Amino acid sequence: SAVISQKPSRDICQRGTSLTIQCQVDSQVTMMFWYRQQPGQSLTLIATANQGSEATYESGFVIDKFPISRPNLTFSTLTVSNMSPEDSSIYLCSVVLAGGENIQYFGAGTRLSVL
C-alpha cells in the first residue's frame, strides 16, 4: 500500500468561501480520484484527476464548482468553490498504485462543515 496524506483533515467554512484540499501520495500512482462521502450514503465519485490536463467529471459535478489540479503523478488538489451548507461532507482522495493490483486506496478524508 502507500501513505496518502490529505490536508486539511477538517475545516469549518463560511458560506460563499472556497476551500482547497490537498492529496499527496508517497508512491507512484496511475490514477487519482476524488470522492464525496455523505452520512448514510455511498461514496460518490466526483472526478478523475488527470495529470497535466483537465479532470474528468462525473454527472452532477462541474469544473466551476469543483476545480481539480494534478500537476504531477503523486499530487492533486480539489477546490470546493462558493460553498453552501449542502457541500458539508467528507471529501476523499483515492489512488490506484502503479505496478500493483487494480485496487483503490483511500486517504483519511477531509471533513468539511459549511455554516
Add this chain to the structure above:
Amino acid sequence: AQSVSQHNHHVILSEAASLELGCNYSYGGTVNLFWYVQYPGQHLQLLLKYFSGDPLVKGIKGFEAEFIKSKFSFNLRKPSVQWSDTAEYFCAVKSPGGSYIPTFGRGTSLIVHP
C-alpha cells in the same frame, strides 16, 4: 450501469455473535469484488478482495466473503465479532477492463456491544 445493494444499513450485535453482511450487484459479467472497512475516525481500508479463483476469500481480522456468481452476491462473514469490529462496511464492485472505478454500496454500519 452497475449497481450495488447492501441491504443491511444498520446492524447491532453482541460480542461473539456471528456476522453476515449482504452485498448484491447487478452486472452479470466478470467482476472484481471488494469489501472496505472504515473504523471510527479512520480512513477506508481494504478488508478483502476477489478477482478470480477460489470464491471463498479470506481477509484481515478473521473476515471472509463468498462470491456466488449465480446469486450476484458477495456476502461478508465473520464467525465471532469483537467490539473492535464496530465500523462502517462498504461493498464495491468493478467490471474488469479499462476502468479503475468501482461502484460502491451505501455501506452498513455495524455496532458491536461488549
